Amino acid sequence: MQYLISDDHKITVPRILQMKAEGEKVAMLTAYDYTMARLLDAAGVDILLVGDSGANTMAGYSTTLPITLDEMIVYTRGVVRGTKRAMVLLDMPFGSYQSSVEEAVKSAVRVIKETGCDGVKMEGGLEHINAIRRLVECGIPVMGHLGLQPQRVNAYGGFALRAKDEAEAARLKADACLLQEAGCFAVVLEKIPAALGREVTNALHIPTIGIGAGPYTDGQVLVVQDMLGMSGDFRPKFLRTYANLGEQITHAANHYVADVKQSEFPTLEESY
């Protein structure tokens, strides 16, 4: 039976854990649509995260708070269809798991059934530990997310570096251990000092995936539009841009507009 034949190349939870055990770094990027997922998967990205940052990159909101589970499901279906090898995770949006364990289970089960993705990511530590533990018990792989948690932007008053002081750093370390104990297979560390990123990484047997958390984490994640140079003036210190697609797209579209206006496109060779 075809469905019982496992694909050795597909990135799974045991493979991600093995990467940490063998000292292989995990390369993760965000993706929100079929076309980009296909390109990133072909490039060998290990994990494609359908981030709630789609609220910013796809929908143009200034925070991640407005995006809904329905919207995340639509994005994720496209990413799953474009992916053969990478693990695909859906980032549980604000309002889909905060009110109760039951709500978290209902949302995550819906995600798995309706998208075919491989697991979910959830922001938070102690305050959501029962929900995370229950999802893991249900067989749903969960990636945790500590440090800067963009769904808390209103409580923080901005997107500044987190865990600079000892008290917050101690809470973060305790939360990381709790997430591991609850069964998370990995944890994102966002915008924290590099020394703390190293400390947490050394304390855990599950991989840490950093974004603005320094070079010592077990893997890295970036928002794909940011690393491709499509996010305008958004150039935080932690970001490395690997292409300048923003300029190239504007230049190409500009060229097209000129061609159309001057009746240079299409030619007869480009016509039927």
Ligand code: KIV
């Ligand atoms: O939503 C997102 O893109 C994220 C990553 C930055 C980790 O949570």
